Structure formats: C-alpha cells, structure tokens
Amino acid sequence: MKARTVLLHVSVSVLCFVTLYPVLWVVKMALSLDAGASPSPSPLPTHVTLQHFVDVIGNTDLQGRWLFGRQLFASLFISSISTLIGVSLAVTAAYAISRFRFPGKELGLQALLLTQMFPATLMLVAIYELLQKLGLLDTWTGLVLVYSTTSLPFCIWMLKGYFDALPKELEEAALMDGASQSQVFFKVVLPLSRPMLAVTALFSFMNAWNEYILAATLLNDESRFTLPVALQRYVGEYKTEWGHFAAGALIISVPVMALFFALQKNLVGGLTAGGVKG
C-alpha cells in the first residue's frame, strides 16, 4: 500500500512538472529584464527583477488616472456580469430542454451546436454592424451582451448533458411532497447541479475574460479597455516587449486561478454525491 502511495505521488508530481514547465518559462520572461529566447533550457531566471510587474500594474495615463486599476475593474465587471447573465439564461434553457417536451426542441439543440461550428472571425463584422445599429458601440453593455450570448451554446449543452444524467426521481419526490415547480427548480435542481454550474461559470468567465479582438475594436477609451486589450499593447509592429507581455499574462491569469480555487469545492467537493443515489 505504501509503495503505491509513493508511486502515485511521484507520477502526479512528474505530470505537474511537465504541465508547469512552459508556464515556468512565462514566469522567467516576466522576472528577467532581458529574456528573449535565451539559449538555455533552464526555466529558472538568472537575475530576478519585479520591474515588469511594477510597470504593468503601475500603468497610468497623462491625466494621472490609474489605467491598470480601471482596466482591471472593466474586465472584472464585464466578465462577471456576462457570466451571471450567461449562466442564468443557460441553466433555465438547459433545464427546459432536458425535462420538458416542446416543439422545435431537437432543432434548437442542433442549431446551438451548429453555431459553434462556424469560425468566429467572420462573424465579427456582422456583430459590429449589429451593435452599431443598437447604439452600443464603445459601451460595456455591448460587450456584455455579446459575451453572455456567445458562451450560451456551450453552457446549455453542458448543463443539458448534466441534467440528463440527474435522476428525475428527486424532483418527482419533491413535487409529491407539495413543492411548487419553481421551488423544485431552485431548491432541488440548482443545488444538485453545482458541479456543472461551476464548470459553465468558469468557462463563461474565461471566455469573456480573455476575449480581445472585439473589445479592442469596440472600445475607444483607454481607461475603459479590458485587460487583454491593454496586454496586447506590448506586442508592437516591429518588436514585442516580452517581459511586460509575460508579466501581464500572469497577472491576467490570477483571477481565473482564484475563481477556480473558489469554485473547486463545488467542482469536486462531493456535496452532491449524497443527494444523488441512482
């Protein structure tokens, strides 16, 4: 038994190292003043400096506005609201698709999958025109609308699959006990679907958090940019400021990591296992 435990830990550690190796390079680039494609396989920085992080976080504009802070807020705000809207719309739609019979259900579900099949770059022009017609250019609302709807097909699909696997008996039992339909949805179904809600929330958040082309095209004020747009500023026409770019990328990853950490109880906490007895 002991040998197996050791073997398990060793193999998981090795896998973690392999997984982290490229990320260590990003860290090295962020911490070294002059790290290009340094001809050494070691991912450890030779001399450490925090200058790139200081530059990225301390980014201010001419009027003395703290750009990084504002952009961080913009990103957090847009991504959270998009996630909230996206997941709430998805969870209701997915539940209906899984549990109710209605005309056009199969067609709709297939259509959702189809939307994921068309390369997104060519839809941008049309999305821009649409937002212009709606008067939503240069607004966060426009971005929130687009982000929350573009992640919908994924969320609906994932949640529908999860609901299909959830036994109906629990809901039926609750109905028998005199609970209303909406009580069943909020008190029984939602708590049970926490793991998949966590996955879809994480996905929606990241989808909005990392998007850059549309945000860069739509927003015309640097203090309202999202972080990925600000990050792309370090990639120039003739040269890339790799140190700043890497530092920025690491900073951008922090909230996602934090979110994962916050959600991981729900992802894998086993809260539901007791309730679902097949």
Added chain:
Amino acid sequence: MPALLTLSLFLAATPLKLWHAYRGGEEQALQELSKQFSAETGNPVELLAVPYDAFSAKLTSTIPHGAGPDVFIFAHERLRQFQRLDVVAPSQLDRAEYLEAAVDALEVDGRHFGYPLALKCLAMYRNTALLDRPVESTAELFERLKPFVVPAQNRFALAYESGDFFYHAPIYFGFGGKLFDEGTGRSTMNTPEMAASFRFIRSLQERGTMPQEVSGALVKSLFNDRKTPLVISGPWFAGEIDPTLSYAVDPLPVIAETGLPMRSFLGVEASFVSSRTAHPQEADALARFISTHFQKRVELGRQIPAVRDLPDDPFIAAFATAARTATPTPNTLEMARVWEPMKLALRAVLQGTASPNSAGAVADRRYRALNRDAPAAANPVPWLLGLGLALAVAITVLWRGRSRERYPDLKRAITYVAPGAAGTLLLVIVPLLAGISLSFFHHEGGHYRFVGLANFADILASRGYSVTEPLSFYFTLAVTVLWTAANVVLHVSIGLGMALLLKSPLLRLRGVYRMLLIVPWAVPSYITANIWKTLFHRQFGAVNGLLIWLGIEPISWFTRWATAFAANVATNTWLGFPFMMVVALGALQSIPPDLYEAAEVDGASKWAQFRHITLPLLKPALLPAVILGTVWTFNMFNVIYLVSGGEPGGATDILVSEAYRWAFQRNEQYGFAAAYSVLIFVVLIAWSRLTRRMAAAEGAT
C-alpha cells in the same frame, strides 16, 4: 460674428481624436506634441493607443461608421487599402520639405495622403568593442569575421530575422533582383537573382555564420550577450540594446558577387486624416503639425524623420543615409500578395527542404494561386427566388410534419427558454447567417459583388493546385480531420486519466495538484503557444535540449510535416487536457460511491469497475464536452498559427487557418474566406449527423 464665435467655442470643446499604436519614447513624444498643439491652437487633442494587432481592423470598421478618429498614425504599406475603403482624406504635402522617397510612398493614383513622420528601413548594427571597423562587403562575413563563428558556444558573425522577406529583400536587391515586372506590374520570384540570394543565405547558415530559425527575441539576446558582433535591423532595435554596450550603425554591406549594395525596403510612417472627420481643417493641421515638429520625436522616440534638413545625430544620420538608398515598399495590392509566398520559400530554403534553385518557382506558383482573379458577377434574382422557394417548401414540410402530440409543459418551457433563445438568435444566429451569405460575394476594396457559387467552385475544384498538394482544400481537410482526431483522443484520455488519479483516495494535497494542473487553461493561450514555439526551436529549444541529454539527435521540428504536426498536437494537448479533466472531475461527482462499494463487495476488479460503472455513467456528461471539444479543435486557430505557422510549406495549416489567411492576409478576400467557413460548417454538420446516427444505433442494440 456671434455664430463664428460659438462655432470656435464648440470646436474647442470637442477634442480631436488621434489614434496610434506607439509605445515607449515614441508615445511620449506624441503626447508632448499633442499638448503643444493644443496650447498653440486651442484645439484639445485626445490620444488613444490601440494594440497594433487590432489597429487596422479597428480603423476600417470604425471610420465608415463615423465612430473613428480624426487623425491616425500608420505605416504607408496599407495606404492603398485604406484609400480603397475610403477611410483616408487626401493631404496637401509640400514636396520640398520631405525626402522624395517618403513623398512617393504616400502617393496613390496621383494624389497624396497623410504627412510623413518617420522612416523605417534596415541598416547594420555593429558592436564596436568586438569589431572596430564596418563590414563593407559580404565577403568579409566569411573571412574577416570567421573568428566570431563558434557553433559549439552559440556564437555567430551575424544575426537578423532571416525567415522574413522584409529582411531578405535587401539581399535580393543586392543580387540585382527585381520584384515586379515593369510592364505587367506582376511579381516574378523565379529569377536567377532570387536563386543566387537563396544560395547566399543558405551558405550563411550552413557555415554557422548566422543562427537557424531566427526570431526578433533571439537577435536581441545574441547581440546583448555579445554572441554576435553584427545585427541587421531597423531604428526600433536601438531601444532593445543593453545600455552598457557600445555600438555603431553602418550602411548595409555590398554583395561581393555583384558589387551592388544591399538595398532595404523603406516603410514610411505617416499621420493620416480620416475621411469622415467632422473637423477636416483642424485635423489636417494636427496631422501636419506632428509631421513637421520632429525634434521631440527624434529626441524621445529615436525616430528617423522624413525631412530634408536632418538634425545632427550620428544614429539619425546613419539611418537617413540608409533610407536614401532604400526602395519604398510598394503600397500596391500586388505587394501585399508577395509576403506569404516569399516567407514560405525563404523558410523552405533555410530549412533545407527546397533547393535554392527551385524555391523561387514554388513561391511563384503560390503567388499566382493566391492572386485569384475576381470571379464573374452573377445575377442574384434567380438565387433569391430559389431561396424563397426553398424556405416555403421547408416551412410547409415542417408544418405538415409537426407532431400532433400535445405539450403539457409548453408554457413553462417557453418561459424557461425564451430569454436565452432571443439572445442567441440576435447575437449568434444573425451574425452567423450574415457570415454565410458573405460566401456568395466577392469582396474587393470595401465593395461586395454577388458571384453565386463561384467561390465554392474555385475551392472544390482546387484551382491552381493538384488535390494531393498542401493548399488544396482536400489536403487541408485531411490534415484537419487528423488533427482533430489526434487532439480529442489525447484530451479525453489524458483528462480522464488525470481526473481518476486526482480522485484516488491515497492522494494527499489533492487541491494543490488540481490547481497546478489547471494552470495551462488559466494562462492566456496566445502567450503559452508562443512559448511552445520557442521550446521546439532547432538550436535553442528545450525539447531538443532534452533529446541531446538523452543522447538522441536533435530534430528540426518544423521542416517535416510529421514533426511539425506533432509539435502542434503536443501544444494543443497541453492546452486542452485541463478542460476535459475539470469536466471529468465534475462528472465523477455524479457517480454515487455506493455503486463502487457494492462492486467491491461483489469482488469486481478495479478495471471492471471502471469499465462497467465509471465509463457508462460518465458518458452522458462527457459526451457534450467531447462533441464540443471536437468542434473547437476543428476550428482551433491560435495553436496552428502561432506554433507551426503552417510550416512546412503550408502543409500543417488546417481549414480555419486557411480561411483566416484568405480573410486577413490575402487582400481581404472575405467572400472566399466565408466560403471556406461554410465548407467547414458543412463538414462539421455531416460529422455530427454521423455521430448521432452512431449513438442512436448503439442505443438501439
């Protein structure tokens, strides 16, 4: 008079919008200049710094909608495109003030646009501590500089971005080559001069005079680490140099074989006035002001101004001299079509997959295939009638075939589904339909022309290429299918395997491992994909480092299809497995533990438990993830574009990266790119039908 007064007050209140992609000293100089302009004229200026990547797309989408800037700064290469999309206004250039080449660069069909700001051309940086006098002829690279070449220590005589045609052009011109036929205006790359220039760079690399697979970052670190005394680069490189290193800028050397000097391309950065500005006069004044006030830009931004009377500065003088002999990069559409074939030919020569004598012919052929003639216009009326008819038939069939069953939950279903459906319809389905309809049009210079199925016919007939060649639709499709299959299998098996390992009750610190394994998913892929590319570098990559350590011959990853493909798959597997792992972890929770307990009691082996409990119960939750994962991988653009970049010779490109190239790198053939996208769409629909059939058949047995 009062009217005029209010007008000027109004003007003072609305700032002029100036957009640019400058950074560092150049940005600072621009900020000071706009302050100075505001102080002198009373017109406030509002600056917006846009990421360079998104700049051109932002300009061409905002300006026609009246949402763009009044003035913007861009290089002249895009000028013709801007002019055809009608986003730039003509300018009144004073020829006497500027260098002739700069004025020429800003001319389109006899009219001038914008005011020149800075010159971008190539010269030679020399580490003066290592090398006391300039290199005048390429012969010296092989003789006088021989002591600098120490392959074992990664020391070289010269470094420049050899895989980029912008850097190769001076050599080609130095061998006496011409890029365009003066009569037809078309390009020919299959020339004896091209072959000679290819032979030259190949010998530079074979003798170890310069490194392999050179990137900008590598050039920088070799020069700063004193591992090469010479670098060919432009004015922007000055800011990259270690401040403790003393250097000089020399003219490019003479090609020994011909006695001709190497001549660089010349890029002219200019301030352009938007065609849709509300204040044309003020905007023009601002654009001109920035152009004529060059002191600050020289001082802070180290820019090479395009004026005749230059400030007294050896660095500026050196580049100004280089600029005088340089050729302005043609702002023609033909030029835009040259970059891609030349880049592929260059890389093929440097990697040894094409001989210097034949590479030019390959480039030429590709250039001709990319140089698609516009298809003939078609009459849209029969199409519209056909579409109407098809719609009518479809609706009738659906209406007739509607099931007679009753829907007891209909009302509730509608309230649950409607909000999501409405949003999806408006912001996903409508743009999608718009994208599809684009495929029936030909796009040129902002104008769309209906061409019926001509785009599809060209793609499916594989015009310009035989079916078995990269670049033909069928070859790319085969690569795409292989790519998708390999990735999905690896994602699911590794993701599921990791999830099971993490579920093991023997594992301690589970949360920590989980966090670590999720990291590839959390860090934005556009940076990690770049890191993977450097890991696969022929000379300096860690993967080859590992191979050498294991006693295996290092591999030149991007020269052969199989290895380049493997590099792409490795990167994407690394990026994609955490997602599957998280989904599997979530889904594993829905399996009640007492099932395993019961199996344990019955004496079932671990494998039997996995086979008969875990897998069947995971399937419903994993299946959507697998289907979506397949679709995403099919359209995974970042990895292909950033890691292999389609090398060798476009053979690892997948359908979506091909569509991207048609849309954004080959003169914005949106219609053609949309046709590619529609074909991707059709393939995926067929695939999902097939899997549904298979799933249904499996369910029936």
